[in-house]
Amino acid sequence: MHHLAHKAAQNLEAVRQQKPLIHNITNYVVMNYTANALLAMGASPVMAHAPNEVKEMVAFAKSLVLNIGTLTDDWVESMIKAGCKASGQNTPIILDPVGSGATALRTLSAQQIIAKTSPAVIRGNASEILSLRDANSKTKGVDSTHSVDDAAEAAQTLATELNTTLAITGPTDLITNGKQIVRVDNGHPLMGYVTGTGCTATVVVGAFLAVDPDPLSATATALAYFGLAGEKAGQTAEAPGSFMIALLDALYTISPEDLQNGCRIREN
Amino acid sequence: MHHLAHKAAQNLEAVRQQKPLIHNITNYVVMNYTANALLAMGASPVMAHAPNEVKEMVAFAKSLVLNIGTLTDDWVESMIKAGCKASGQNTPIILDPVGSGATALRTLSAQQIIAKTSPAVIRGNASEILSLRDANSKTKGVDSTHSVDDAAEAAQTLATELNTTLAITGPTDLITNGKQIVRVDNGHPLMGYVTGTGCTATVVVGAFLAVDPDPLSATATALAYFGLAGEKAGQTAEAPGSFMIALLDALYTISPEDLQNGCRIREN
Amino acid sequence: MHHLAHKAAQNLEAVRQQKPLIHNITNYVVMNYTANALLAMGASPVMAHAPNEVKEMVAFAKSLVLNIGTLTDDWVESMIKAGCKASGQNTPIILDPVGSGATALRTLSAQQIIAKTSPAVIRGNASEILSLRDANSKTKGVDSTHSVDDAAEAAQTLATELNTTLAITGPTDLITNGKQIVRVDNGHPLMGYVTGTGCTATVVVGAFLAVDPDPLSATATALAYFGLAGEKAGQTAEAPGSFMIALLDALYTISPEDLQNGCRIREN
Numbered sequence: 001m002h003h004l005a006h007k008a009a010q011n012l013e014a015v016r017q018q019k020p021l022i023h024n025i026t027n028y029v030v031m032n033y034t035a036n037a038l039l040a041m042g043a044s045p046v047m048a049h050a051p052n053e054v055k056e057m058v059a060f061a062k063s064l065v066l067n068i069g070t071l072t073d074d075w076v077e078s079m080i081k082a083g084c085k086a087s088g089q090n091t092p093i094i095l096d097p098v099g100s101g102a103t104a105l106r107t108l109s110a111q112q113i114i115a116k117t118s119p120a121v122i123r124g125n126a127s128e129i130l131s132l133r134d135a136n137s138k139t140k141g142v143d144s145t146h147s148v149d150d151a152a153e154a155a156q157t158l159a160t161e162l163n164t165t166l167a168i169t170g171p172t173d174l175i176t177n178g179k180q181i182v183r184v185d186n187g188h189p190l191m192g193y194v195t196g197t198g199c200t201a202t203v204v205v206g207a208f209l210a211v212d213p214d215p216l217s218a219t220a221t222a223l224a225y226f227g228l229a230g231e232k233a234g235q236t237a238e239a240p241g242s243f244m245i246a247l248l249d250a251l252y253t254i255s256p257e258d259l260q261n262g263c264r265i266r267e268n
Numbered sequence: 269m270h271h272l273a274h275k276a277a278q279n280l281e282a283v284r285q286q287k288p289l290i291h292n293i294t295n296y297v298v299m300n301y302t303a304n305a306l307l308a309m310g311a312s313p314v315m316a317h318a319p320n321e322v323k324e325m326v327a328f329a330k331s332l333v334l335n336i337g338t339l340t341d342d343w344v345e346s347m348i349k350a351g352c353k354a355s356g357q358n359t360p361i362i363l364d365p366v367g368s369g370a371t372a373l374r375t376l377s378a379q380q381i382i383a384k385t386s387p388a389v390i391r392g393n394a395s396e397i398l399s400l401r402d403a404n405s406k407t408k409g410v411d412s413t414h415s416v417d418d419a420a421e422a423a424q425t426l427a428t429e430l431n432t433t434l435a436i437t438g439p440t441d442l443i444t445n446g447k448q449i450v451r452v453d454n455g456h457p458l459m460g461y462v463t464g465t466g467c468t469a470t471v472v473v474g475a476f477l478a479v480d481p482d483p484l485s486a487t488a489t490a491l492a493y494f495g496l497a498g499e500k501a502g503q504t505a506e507a508p509g510s511f512m513i514a515l516l517d518a519l520y521t522i523s524p525e526d527l528q529n530g531c532r533i534r535e536n
Numbered sequence: 537m538h539h540l541a542h543k544a545a546q547n548l549e550a551v552r553q554q555k556p557l558i559h560n561i562t563n564y565v566v567m568n569y570t571a572n573a574l575l576a577m578g579a580s581p582v583m584a585h586a587p588n589e590v591k592e593m594v595a596f597a598k599s600l601v602l603n604i605g606t607l608t609d610d611w612v613e614s615m616i617k618a619g620c621k622a623s624g625q626n627t628p629i630i631l632d633p634v635g636s637g638a639t640a641l642r643t644l645s646a647q648q649i650i651a652k653t654s655p656a657v658i659r660g661n662a663s664e665i666l667s668l669r670d671a672n673s674k675t676k677g678v679d680s681t682h683s684v685d686d687a688a689e690a691a692q693t694l695a696t697e698l699n700t701t702l703a704i705t706g707p708t709d710l711i712t713n714g715k716q717i718v719r720v721d722n723g724h725p726l727m728g729y730v731t732g733t734g735c736t737a738t739v740v741v742g743a744f745l746a747v748d749p750d751p752l753s754a755t756a757t758a759l760a761y762f763g764l765a766g767e768k769a770g771q772t773a774e775a776p777g778s779f780m781i782a783l784l785d786a787l788y789t790i791s792p793e794d795l796q797n798g799c800r801i802r803e804n
């Protein structure tokens with residue numbers, strides 16, 4: 001994967017040079033951490049969800065992150081309003097359908113956002129992504145009960161149906177646009193002990209989408225970068241508190257060269 | 269207290285094995301930290317407050333945490349809706365009446381939640397707990413102006429009246445179900461310099477309630493565990509920032525044996 | 537500036553002795569961090585935004601912090617309600633007009649809050665502060681596109697017009713009440729890589745306003761203290777995650793004497 005390793009370095013370099021504004025409409029739990037992750041990697045976050053503001057704000061943004069982690073109906077309306085504006089101006093959208101499959105509100109809201117805003121990328125765990133297809137899929141809260149491998153074939157079909165790029169993250173991440181499948185092996189077990197690491201993976205993809213017009217390569221390289229940051233954090237931190245701080249540090253200190261050498265991306 | 273020391277170790281072991289889903293409807297300030305605390309100790313947090321979702325979400329949960337720290341009327345309605353569903357299915361509830369006694373909205377909301385949802389445990393500082401009985405009690409903001417000792421007798425009476433277990437936390441924690449009183453001496457002064465340590469004590473109790481059917485022992489052992497984590501954090505950290513991170517680390521690294529040896533629980 | 541260096545030490549000492557209650561109606565992103573900053577420095581934070589509570593809560597407060605970072609119309613209404621009550625009882629208000637100039641909602645809300653509540657201090661970056669005067673000023677999201685130097689003269693005029701003290705923060709902070717200008721050189725480049733450092737500067741000023749009746753000296757000394765904490769954090773931390781934790785630690789460990797010796801405040 002010389003091509004994608006090189007692309008990863010380019011994307012990270014581009015984010016740091018361009019400092020793209022990333023508009024987030026996201027959940028209360030992770031707002032602080034994802035804003036810090038975006039700053040640490042070199043991007044410029046803004047959080048804004050007011051229905052009478054989101055269209056004006058997203059007009060400045062280079063990508064839009066939608067995350068339903070603590071959704072209510074009014075927030076979903078703002079997400080759709082911002083998403084329609086973003087789509088209309090060709091600003092890429094990434095959706096994180098947190099807990100889709102766990103409750104009807106989450107599944108239906110995710111499906112509605114997808115139908116109305118056409119996200120370039122949707123990132124979730126296997127259960128969340130599969131729930132977008134199969135209403136009978138059940139997750140345990142917001143955690144996954146499906147393996148990435150179970151989901152590969154279904155994801156490829158679903159990506160084609162939805163005309164999007166799907167990212168199913170786990171010990172190995174699977175990314176597919178329906179035609180191609182890419183896998184990323186970077187990551188660290190302590191990422192599962194910090195809240196919002198999935199949501200943070202999503203915003204990192206959001207930042208790479210702002211500088212890379214191909215959703216497949218933007219997503220794969222962003223997840224490799226984020227996973228590598230986890231690996232680097234795990235070299236010094238042995239417990240979740242230290243790890244979450246070291247992860248932010250690693251997003252800042254990893255150089256494009258480190259990323260090119262350290263990313264583990266496999267095609268098919 | 270050989271019995272409760274042993275029980276403490278059992279409860280921590282059980283949380284790590286069962287990874288119970290803990291449903292939180294809580295305040296904006298602490299959501300991230302309490303979610304991280306639950307993950308670090310081995311439980312599985314979910315935050316969800318939408319009125320058209322909470323009943324479906326709490327159906328999966330092993331316990332429900334209600335916290336009025338940044339309450340508004342609509343959030344209190346969601347708490348009551350979730351709480352009624354939880355009570356109906358015998359899922360234990362723990363209430364954190366943050367700032368009760370400071371404003372009428374907080375006192376009345378706490379009293380209403382208690383009346384309608386029958387929490388298994390209520391945890392607060394002395395002023396908050398006493399405000400549930402005496403409308404003339406006054407707290408300074410959300411901080412306590414009563415000592416734990418003042419509150420012991422009143423708490424025992426109130427626990428009986430409300431048919432619940434009360435936990436008044438402070439340098440020494442006092443836990444009573446009306447019949448028995450247990451005290452916990454674990455803790456560290458820097459806990460008072462980190463926002464939401466009270467709220468975090470509450471979610472730790474929530475996780476132990478998910479594996480221990482006796483609210484008194486669940487609460488006492490959880491508070492000993494949380495206080496011990498504070499002591500361990502205080503061995504390396506000398507200021508609040510480092511301390512809050514070391515506290516999360518300690519929740520992860522303390523073993524059941526560490527807890528059995530380190531907990532300081534006194535009956536009466 | 538012997539006078540203001542001495543005043544800085546006095547103000548820090550007074551905050552630690554009086555532990556003033558600071559009422560915050562602020563944004564979701566920074567609530568946890570700003571509450572922790574207030575605790576670390578020795579103050580007592582409370583976050584409360586319910587329309588049927590804010591007047592009762594602010595009655596106890598020694599200062600009120602209003603921050604529009606994740607505003608919606610209902611939150612702005614609560615800010616105005618709390619602000620009118622605060623003004624009526626001579627409790628000082630500090631406004632952080634986050635992103636004013638970026639969207640009409642932010643600019644108009646900031647202007648409305650100012651008109652109705654008469655803040656003692658308004659702190660923002662140059663673009664935000666200038667937007668309060670000039671509707672054509674444009675910020676890139678919530679980041680500044682004006683330098684502090686550009687803004688000095690305009691700020692002095694605007695402070696007089698609005699009868700307030702303006703603080704424009706950046707590599708050098710500029711503070712003016714219309715008559716006098718004070719500059720603060722403390723700070724560290726990593727502060728720009730942590731979300732909410734501007735908002736945190738605001739709450740630190742809020743705490744100093746609670747003990748110092750002169751908005752100009754309260755603001756200048758608070759910003760010197762916060763900037764010095766950044767410098768101290770930068771001595772040990774080399775990346776944003778570690779830095780944000782070390783910054784909280786520094787707020788706790790800096791003594792009045794450290795502050796008197798380390799502050800770099802210039803008149804005119």
